[in-house]
Amino acid sequence: MTRLSLSCSVLLLLSSSAFAQANKAKAQNVPEIPYDSVPNFLKFPAGLYLGEAMGVATNSKGHIFVFTRSANTRLFEFDQNGKYVRELGEGSYGFEFAHSVRVDSSDNVWAVDEGTNMVIKFNPEGRIVMVLGHRPDAVAGLVAQSPPPNVPAEKYILGRPTDVSWDPQGNIFVSDGYINHRVVKYDKNGRFLKQVGSERPGSEPSQFNTPHGIAVDLQGNVYVSDRANHRMQVFDNNLERKAIYDNIGDSWTVCISPGPHQYLFTSNSNPNGNAPGSWDVSGEIYKMELDGTILGRFGHASKEFGGFQVVHMMDCRNPNEIIVAEIESWRVQKLLLKPQAAKAAGAK
Amino acid sequence: MRNNLQVLFAAAILSAMSAAAQTVAEIAFDSNPDFLKFPANIHLGEAAGVVTNSKGDIFVYTRTGHPTISIGTARPFAHGGSRLFQFDKTGKFVREIGQDSYAFQVAQQVRIDPQDNLWVVDQMSSMVMKFDPNGQIALLLGRKSESERLPTAQAPAGGPPGGAAPGRGAPANPAPAGPAAAGRGGRGGAPGAGTQADVFQRPTDVAWDAAGNIYVADGYGNSRVAKFDKSGKFLKSWGSRGTENGQFNIAHGIAIDAQGNVYVADTVNKRIQVFDGEGTFKTQIVNVGSPAALCITPGPRQFLYSSNSNPPEDIDTGGEIYKLDLTGKIVGKFGKAGKLPKEFGSVNAISCRTDNELFVGELGNWRVQKLTLH
Numbered sequence: 001m002t003r004l005s006l007s008c009s010v011l012l013l014l015s016s017s018a019f020a021q022a023n024k025a026k027a028q029n030v031p032e033i034p035y036d037s038v039p040n041f042l043k044f045p046a047g048l049y050l051g052e053a054m055g056v057a058t059n060s061k062g063h064i065f066v067f068t069r070s071a072n073t074r075l076f077e078f079d080q081n082g083k084y085v086r087e088l089g090e091g092s093y094g095f096e097f098a099h100s101v102r103v104d105s106s107d108n109v110w111a112v113d114e115g116t117n118m119v120i121k122f123n124p125e126g127r128i129v130m131v132l133g134h135r136p137d138a139v140a141g142l143v144a145q146s147p148p149p150n151v152p153a154e155k156y157i158l159g160r161p162t163d164v165s166w167d168p169q170g171n172i173f174v175s176d177g178y179i180n181h182r183v184v185k186y187d188k189n190g191r192f193l194k195q196v197g198s199e200r201p202g203s204e205p206s207q208f209n210t211p212h213g214i215a216v217d218l219q220g221n222v223y224v225s226d227r228a229n230h231r232m233q234v235f236d237n238n239l240e241r242k243a244i245y246d247n248i249g250d251s252w253t254v255c256i257s258p259g260p261h262q263y264l265f266t267s268n269s270n271p272n273g274n275a276p277g278s279w280d281v282s283g284e285i286y287k288m289e290l291d292g293t294i295l296g297r298f299g300h301a302s303k304e305f306g307g308f309q310v311v312h313m314m315d316c317r318n319p320n321e322i323i324v325a326e327i328e329s330w331r332v333q334k335l336l337l338k339p340q341a342a343k344a345a346g347a348k
Numbered sequence: 349m350r351n352n353l354q355v356l357f358a359a360a361i362l363s364a365m366s367a368a369a370q371t372v373a374e375i376a377f378d379s380n381p382d383f384l385k386f387p388a389n390i391h392l393g394e395a396a397g398v399v400t401n402s403k404g405d406i407f408v409y410t411r412t413g414h415p416t417i418s419i420g421t422a423r424p425f426a427h428g429g430s431r432l433f434q435f436d437k438t439g440k441f442v443r444e445i446g447q448d449s450y451a452f453q454v455a456q457q458v459r460i461d462p463q464d465n466l467w468v469v470d471q472m473s474s475m476v477m478k479f480d481p482n483g484q485i486a487l488l489l490g491r492k493s494e495s496e497r498l499p500t501a502q503a504p505a506g507g508p509p510g511g512a513a514p515g516r517g518a519p520a521n522p523a524p525a526g527p528a529a530a531g532r533g534g535r536g537g538a539p540g541a542g543t544q545a546d547v548f549q550r551p552t553d554v555a556w557d558a559a560g561n562i563y564v565a566d567g568y569g570n571s572r573v574a575k576f577d578k579s580g581k582f583l584k585s586w587g588s589r590g591t592e593n594g595q596f597n598i599a600h601g602i603a604i605d606a607q608g609n610v611y612v613a614d615t616v617n618k619r620i621q622v623f624d625g626e627g628t629f630k631t632q633i634v635n636v637g638s639p640a641a642l643c644i645t646p647g648p649r650q651f652l653y654s655s656n657s658n659p660p661e662d663i664d665t666g667g668e669i670y671k672l673d674l675t676g677k678i679v680g681k682f683g684k685a686g687k688l689p690k691e692f693g694s695v696n697a698i699s700c701r702t703d704n705e706l707f708v709g710e711l712g713n714w715r716v717q718k719l720t721l722h
Contacts, residue, residue, distance in 0.1 A: 072414065086388075093393025093412040093714070128391055130687055131714050134660040135394075138415035138429050139454040139472040139550065142499050157661045190687040191663065 020271035022278035023230045025249035025286070033287060033296040035322075037306040038334040042066070042082045053325035053332050055101035055111070058317045059124070065109055066325065066332055067101035075101060075111055077126075082334075088126045093135060094118040099177075100163040100213070100313060104170075112174075114160040119174055132174065132190055133158040149199035150180050155192035158184075159199070163213045163253075167220040167237055175211040175224060183211055183224055185239055196239040203229050206241050213253035213313070217262055217290055225251035225266065232266055234292075245292045249282055253312060256290070257319035263295070264288040265322065267311040270301035272328065283308050285322070287339075298337065303329055373680035375671060376722040379689040383439045383718040384408070390433070390441070395709035397458035397469070397697045398716050401481070404437030406699075406707060407445075408716055409458040409468055423495035430455035432468060439718075445483040451475040451492050456567075457553045457601075457697060467554045469564075474548040476564055487580050489564065490548040546574065546582035553613075553642075555604045557625050563610055565602040573599060573612060573627065586627030591617055593629045601642035605650050605674055613639035613654065620654060620676075633676035637666055641709075643700040650674055651703060655695040658685035660712055667692045669708070671721075682721065687713055 042064070044050070055067030062080030065088070067073070073095040077085040088109060089095055097115025104110065108129070109122040119132040134157055136143075150159050159179025166172055170188030182197030201209040213225035220237030231246040232254060245251075249268030257263045270283040283301025285308070288294050299308045309329035316322055322335045384406065386392070393412030400406050415429030430452040434442040446452055446468070454472035461467060465486060466479040478487035549569020556562055560578030572587035587596050601613035609630065610623040620633040620642070637656025645651045651671055658667040667685025669692070672678050683692050693712025700706050704721040 089391055090389045091413050092391045093410075096414065126388065127386070128714055131712075134712070137454065138411075138426075141426075141496055142417060142424065154661045156663055 020228075020273065022271055022275065022282035023249045023268065024281035025268055025284075026247040027286070027294050030286070030294050031296045033298040034338045035298050035335045036338075038336065039305075040082075041334045042078055042332050043084060045084050048076075048084070050330045050332070052098075052327045052330055053312065054098040054327065055313050056315050056323050056325035056332055057101045057103045057109070057313075058315050058323065059103045059107045059109070061107075062317075064315070064323065064332075065101050065103065067098040067111055068330075069098050073098040073113065073115070075109075086126070088122055089120065089128065092120065092128070094120040094128075094131065099161070102164055104166050105168075110164050112161050112164055114162060114177060117158045117160060119158070119161055119164050119172075130190055132156070132172070132186065133161065148179075152182075152195070152198055155184070155195075162211060163225075165214045165216045165222070167216045167222075168218060169220070171220075171237075173214055173216055173222055175214040177212075178210060181208040181211060183208070183214065183222065183235070183239065194239050196235060201228070205233070205244060206235075208233070213251070215254045215256040215264075217256050217264075218259055221290070223254050223256065223264065225254045227252055243292060245288075248286050248288075248294070249284075253314055255314040255316040255322075257316045262290055263316070263319045264290050264292075265314055265316050265319075267308075267314060267324075269308070269311045272310055274301075283311075285311065285314065285324070287319070287337075296339065298335070299324075306333070372670075372678050375680040375682040377682045377690065378720045378722070380718045380720075381689045381715055384435050384716055385439050385441055387441055390444075392714050392716070394455070394711040394714055395696070395716050396430075396455035396711060398707045398709035399458050399460045399466075399697070399699045400437075400701045400707065401460045401464045401466075403464075404701075405442065406435040406437070406439070406716075407458050407460070407466055408433045408435070408709065409455040410714075411455045411711075415453065415472075417496060424498060425494075426453060426472070426496050429453045429472070430470065432458065432466075443483070445479060446477070446485075449477070451477060451488075453492075456551065459554055461556050461560075469551050469554055471550045471552065471568065474551060474569075476548070476551060476554050476562075489546060489562070489576065489580060490551065544585055546576070548574070552598075552600045553602045555602045555610070557604050557608045557610075558606070561625065563602055563604065565599040565612060567600070568598055571596040571599055573602065573610065573623070575625075575627070584627065586623070587612075593621065593632065594623075594627070596621070600640050601654075603642040603644040603652065605644050605652075609674075611642055611644065611652060613642050615640055620652075622676075631676065633672065636670045636672070636678070637668070641695050641698045643698040643706075644674075645700045645703050647703060651679065651700075653698045653700050653706065655692070655698060655708075657695045658693070658712070660694050663687065663691075663693060663712065667695070669695065669698065682719075689717065692717075 051070035064078040066076045075088040099114040100112040102110045107124045111120045116135040117133045121130040123129045158176045161177040163175045172186040174184045180199045181201040182195045184195045185193045197208045209228035212227035215223045222235040224233045232251040234243040251266045252269040255265040267285045279301035284297045287296045310327040312327045313325045320337045392410045397409035416427045418425045432445045451473035456471035457469040459467045464481045468477045473492035476489040480486045548566045550567045552567035553565040562576040564574045571589040572585045574585040575583045596614045597616035600615040603611045608625045612621045622630045639654045640657035641655040643653045655669045656666045663685040668681045670681045693710045696711045697709035706719040708717045
């Protein structure tokens with residue numbers, strides 16, 4: 001895809017987002033979990049800047065990967081202390097418009113780019129070892145508008161994919177995305193197995209309207225941020241419907257901690273546009289049990305340090321140390337939660 | 349848009365089925381998908397072309413980086429999107445060639461002539477570039493379009509979607525008629541007309557006869573073979589879009605044997621057509637799926653490799669490579685579509701300097717595999 005058509009896509013995205021309404025979560029009287037944001041967390045070399053912080057993830061060593069929209073979309077690695085390590089995928093054909101980065105159980109780094117319609121797997125050494133999807137061929141020239149939705153038979157073509165996750169067997173789950181409205185399951189070798197949803201948006205169970213984030217628990221259950229339907233949908237490993245959590249506002253992104261006791265995090269991010277009143281009803285992150293029980297909430301919409309400005313992704317490898325990437329404010333923050341204090345507060 | 353490969357491989361499923369119906373020997377083989385060693389800051393995108401020279405050096409022409417349209421200009425100009433890399437025979441990175449070339453846009457193919465000159469075919473700039481062994485440009489065929497056509501915005505009644513800034517996507521030149529992008533290159537008559545001129549419309553491949561005459565498969569747009577003498581003077585062309593003998597529906601690959609016979613991968617027609625050097629039809633080879641990439645080995649007994657490449661939207665059919673003798677008899681086949689080593693993702697190039705040691709470039713898997721056939 002060309003730069004200009006990408007720019008048009010951006011405009012469409014931003015313009016549609018600008019009209020998005022903040023959705024107040026139905027859940028009420030949720031205990032607030034106190035937290036501190038670590039000052040000066042990521043340390044950038046001179047001359048290196050974040051743009052919109054779209055994706056953040058950690059590997060088993062605690063290294064932090066940040067996928068950002070700057071002049072070019074770029075993927076950076078920092079060590080566990082926030083010191084800059086290196087860039088991955090510099091100049092890659094798959095990098096035009098960052099959306100998500102995740103690290104699998106073998107420390108492979110997966111980048112999801114909604115400009116090239118690609119999911120790109122880097123091995124721990126930073127080399128590309130597998131790709132899913134197909135970048136639209138530049139030889140087609142400029143296109144007047146976003147391409148039409150896929151037909152369901154297009155098993156291997158993605159339409160602005162948003163996120164990726166894996167079950168313990170290594171099967172790959174892709175949320176796809178802004179053009180399609182489906183979740184696709186591939187085996188660990190990238191071969192199509194199944195999908196739920198379709199190329200069209202819908203609000204019935206097992207339909208999606210912008211599936212925007214995805215995470216899989218240790219039992220292989222699949223949790224999907226069904227953003228524009230103001231809910232999270234849960235499926236079993238075969239993508240059969242299990243549950244719907246619709247009391248958490250808009251689920252922009254989802255993260256599941258590694259366990260053995262796994263926690264579920266979802267962000268009711270304040271929508272782009274920051275309409276009057278939107279900060280009062282959105283911007284918080286929920287900590288939940290996998291069964292949907294809400295344990296607490298933290299954070300609020302703000303441009304100031306410690307607040308959130310359109311959280312786009314979370315890392316929760318340590319459920320008490322949440323790293324958040326924010327679209328606006330171009331920022332990555334590390335939050336130290338104090339859940340014991342929340343328990344005390346909730347007991348009052 | 350994904351249209352061109354879809355068109356290219358539109359019949360892949362059927363052809364894969366018919367190809368599979370034959371009883372064809374399976375050739376055992378191994379793969380090294382990590383033979384090429386890259387600097388940390390260089391990554392392959394779609395591996396469109398791969399070839400070796402007489403020293404065993406390996407050249408890869410890849411769609412990578414950022415294909416870019418300049419905005420805020422009198423007309424939209426397209427730049428970049430492909431790079432050409434050289435590795436030594438051990439797979440060690442040597443250098444990049446043609447950095448920031450005016451015509452490196454959508455890599456299509458790279459070939460080596462008997463004098464170790466490097467020939468690059470670019471599908472978007474519609475140019476064929478000859479680099480001498482030192483990496484300097486020695487001959488150019490075709491000419492890149494000056495600018496890009498702007499598509500006509502289809503604004504719904506009531507204005508642009510979502511109230512986007514007025515003027516964006518403003519009406520400009522009407523979209524080109526005919527198959528999407530088929531007319532890129534912009535000159536030389538209607539797409540598929542087999543124009544008699546030395547400009548190309550999305551060319552795909554290049555080959556030479558013993559006298560050094562140049563044959564260009566041209567390609568997606570023109571559906572013809574264009575012949576030049578070794579100085580680059582246009583001599584003639586043959587073919588147009590169609591299904592008759594001597595017609596093509598995407599002439600996607602070309603190779604020439606020691607006798608000067610010209611083999612053309614006629615992809616959508618699911619055949620390889622064989623001509624003499626003047627374009628007289630001699631025979632056709634079928635039952636090899638939809639041929640996309642061709643290679644003829646150099647030895648005293650020559651073999652032909654042909655890939656039934658899978659389309660990008662489907663890795664569950666086709667993908668195998670056939671080995672044939674020059675009479676068209678199938679010796680065997682190997683591989684299938686997929687993402688693992690020994691599987692293929694839309695093979696676009698085969699390099700076969702030796703009979704049983706091949707390099708394969710894949711669009712779908714962004715890699716080059718070194719294959720050893722047993």
